[in-house]
Amino acid sequence: MAREKINKRAVDALNWRPPGPPQQFLWDTALRGFGVYVLASGQKTYVAQFRREGRSQRVKIGPHGAFTPDKARAEAARILGRVAHGEDPAAERRERRAARTVNAVADEFLADHVDELRKPRTAIEYRRLIDLHIRPTLGRSLMRDVKRAELASLRADLRETPIMANRVLAVFGSMWGYAARVGDVDADANPVRGIERYREQGRERFLTTAELARLGAVLEEGETVGLPYAIDETKTTAKHAPKSENRRVKLDGFAVAAILLLLLTGARLREILGAEWSQVDFERGILFLPDSKTGRKPIYLSTAALAVLAALPRIEGNPHIIAGAKEGAPRTDLAKPWAAVKRAARLEGVRLHDLRHSFASFGAGASLGLPIVGKLLGHSQAATTQRYAHLDTDPLRRAIDAIGATITAAMDGKPSGEVVPLPGANRRRHGK
Numbered sequence: 001m002a003r004e005k006i007n008k009r010a011v012d013a014l015n016w017r018p019p020g021p022p023q024q025f026l027w028d029t030a031l032r033g034f035g036v037y038v039l040a041s042g043q044k045t046y047v048a049q050f051r052r053e054g055r056s057q058r059v060k061i062g063p064h065g066a067f068t069p070d071k072a073r074a075e076a077a078r079i080l081g082r083v084a085h086g087e088d089p090a091a092e093r094r095e096r097r098a099a100r101t102v103n104a105v106a107d108e109f110l111a112d113h114v115d116e117l118r119k120p121r122t123a124i125e126y127r128r129l130i131d132l133h134i135r136p137t138l139g140r141s142l143m144r145d146v147k148r149a150e151l152a153s154l155r156a157d158l159r160e161t162p163i164m165a166n167r168v169l170a171v172f173g174s175m176w177g178y179a180a181r182v183g184d185v186d187a188d189a190n191p192v193r194g195i196e197r198y199r200e201q202g203r204e205r206f207l208t209t210a211e212l213a214r215l216g217a218v219l220e221e222g223e224t225v226g227l228p229y230a231i232d233e234t235k236t237t238a239k240h241a242p243k244s245e246n247r248r249v250k251l252d253g254f255a256v257a258a259i260l261l262l263l264l265t266g267a268r269l270r271e272i273l274g275a276e277w278s279q280v281d282f283e284r285g286i287l288f289l290p291d292s293k294t295g296r297k298p299i300y301l302s303t304a305a306l307a308v309l310a311a312l313p314r315i316e317g318n319p320h321i322i323a324g325a326k327e328g329a330p331r332t333d334l335a336k337p338w339a340a341v342k343r344a345a346r347l348e349g350v351r352l353h354d355l356r357h358s359f360a361s362f363g364a365g366a367s368l369g370l371p372i373v374g375k376l377l378g379h380s381q382a383a384t385t386q387r388y389a390h391l392d393t394d395p396l397r398r399a400i401d402a403i404g405a406t407i408t409a410a411m412d413g414k415p416s417g418e419v420v421p422l423p424g425a426n427r428r429r430h431g432k
Helices: 008-013 069-084 089-098 102-117 120-138 148-157 162-181 209-224 236-240 253-265 269-273 303-311 335-344 353-365 370-377 382-391 394-411 423-429
Strands: 024-027 034-038 044-052 055-063 286-289 297-300
Touching (some): 034 069, 044 069, 055 069, 102 120, 209 253, 253 335
Antiparallel strands (some): 034 044
């Protein structure tokens, strides 16, 4: 347990060191019970700790920055003095917290829980759902007073976007759980419980072999001679544009490589855009990601994927495989090149994420087995891969053909093991 006089120098030097507990403390040597802890994110918070009626209790004073060490020490001295006179600051704090609004709880939930424990993109989505839907409707209500009927009404307002409605309920439920852990509300009174969720329809879109052929041709054309683009001939600037046969724009080679890798690996967009050369093991054909949506993850590289990587140039000073325009940074997105490719290849309604679905569909269709497909995709739950079960038709095809052959043989008076034509052809041969 680290002890030192808490001052600005000591707090600035305080860093979270792995491995270790989520909160790592520094306790003051001048005022017993006064301390500061640091999280893995670097956020530092002052606390006062004391024993009352034989139990150790801790009261959060506030974050470093909003409080200076001297101001936090003065507040800790005030709290500890009240304890010495028999008062219970923790109970009074619980009473104050019980009167907090949904907005106040949301602020703390996002800062202390979501930003610390969730991945950045998940944190962005939580904040978006709270700001767009929870704050406008419930923000001024006391957290403890939110009723199930209010949440059911909020869900009904979002009926046109059922997935969004379900996510909003899930986020509020998580907020309530956090509020219960810090003493704002009763965990057993969570109003989200008992509200039925909307049925979610899957949005999987799988590329056909014909669409894949068009995609391949367009990627090659875009990287070599460029893809055609349209000009609004009604605008005054149109007369200065190149002739129609010369209106082409080349695709960035890194963008083309990223699209190919998404299709050939089944990886997620951020996994490919954030990947670095140091994570590629060419000998074993694996891209090792230290962090992904499902944690540490290996992405298995086929010969085709390795060929894409081998053809890419390495930019000095940039560790990323898919280099961006900014020095040392990866490409941030594929929105513009994918829109051009999708238009030229006539892939209406196809999202970049559907390349991952297409990868999985070919694996399932080849009867590789759902556990193997799930491992290649990096699914942490087998149920996630189950959505592709209907694509594994080969065993079903063999089964239905065997059943049909047996029935037809029996109807023709032949031994069940004898090979017979398809039923339709057989019936036509007999003139039936």
